[in-house]
Amino acid sequence: MARSLATADLVRITAQHVSSEGRCEECGAIVTAAKPLCPRTAAALRELARRDGTADTSSRTIRFSVATLLRSASAHRPTPEGRCFRCGFVYTAKCQDCPQLRSIRRELEARGMIPLTAPEPGVGTCAGKSASWELTGQNLASWRRAIDSCHECPILTQCRTTLRNRIAGGEPPQDQIVAGAAFDYYGNHVPADRLRAYAVLRSRTPRGPANHVAAGGDAA
Structure with a gap:
């Protein structure tokens, strides 16, 4: 059966x-x-x-x-x-x-x-839980929770270095939270004080070049 x-x-x-x-x-x-x-x-x-x-x-x-x-x-x-x-x-x-x-x-x-489970020594908080760090829908509370978890992560410094190298190489993350920083669909950094506005923007407009969120400086 x-x-x-x-x-x-x-x-x-x-x-x-x-x-x-x-x-x-x-x-x-x-x-x-x-x-x-x-x-x-x-x-x-x-x-x-x-x-x-x-x-x-x-x-x-x-x-x-x-x-x-x-x-x-x-x-x-x-x-x-x-x-x-x-x-x-x-x-x-x-x-x-x-x-x-x-x-x-x-x-x-x-x-x-x-609560997010504590990572093992030398392993990031997001290990095996990548979906929790994706910018899906308009779940502002979930985004902020992931950012706060990044700031408590034991390998935050290492992750920030990797992030800078990715951006320098022209490969910024998209629709993700990485090293405590959020990035929109186009790889633009979304500052923490603009997350709410970005969540509203996602709910109102389709993705397109005109919908970019202005970068707020260095990601980390």
Whole structure:
């Protein structure tokens, strides 16, 4: 049955069939420590893995509401056997979160629902969470949150140097926040005090040469 379903439907099954107190809340199937998934979820995850080569659904979590994502995240927890209770992922010393939980957290971070996770030593705050630093829509609060996170990042100085080199080489970032600086669709720096105006501009006018936001000096 799983192979005949669309990918979005398979992902929906994995989000809805949550096990609690020995049973799947959606279909009532009995689950155990050895078999923590109901048959429908297990089949859906196998098919997703076959299609994508991974059970990670990072590109599809945006389809779900915050409540559904939070509910699903709470189910992706470790069992005494060292597996994820929800998807059966086997944990290792270097990987204590299953791929699906990481995907859900990235989406919740992008929506501003949970704090950005602290980076590992030598790794930027934005590592693995690039969507949170993209200037999409008119989400001003999300943009400012990403900028503030950049200013607390342990490799900010290194990132600023890389940014200057990119700009000097004629390759400024577009529709992104990099090293605590925002850039519009054309690679122009958008000063922090003009972010609100830029968000309004994006909602009112199509992209075109006449819609450039004047640069506010050096980016960083």
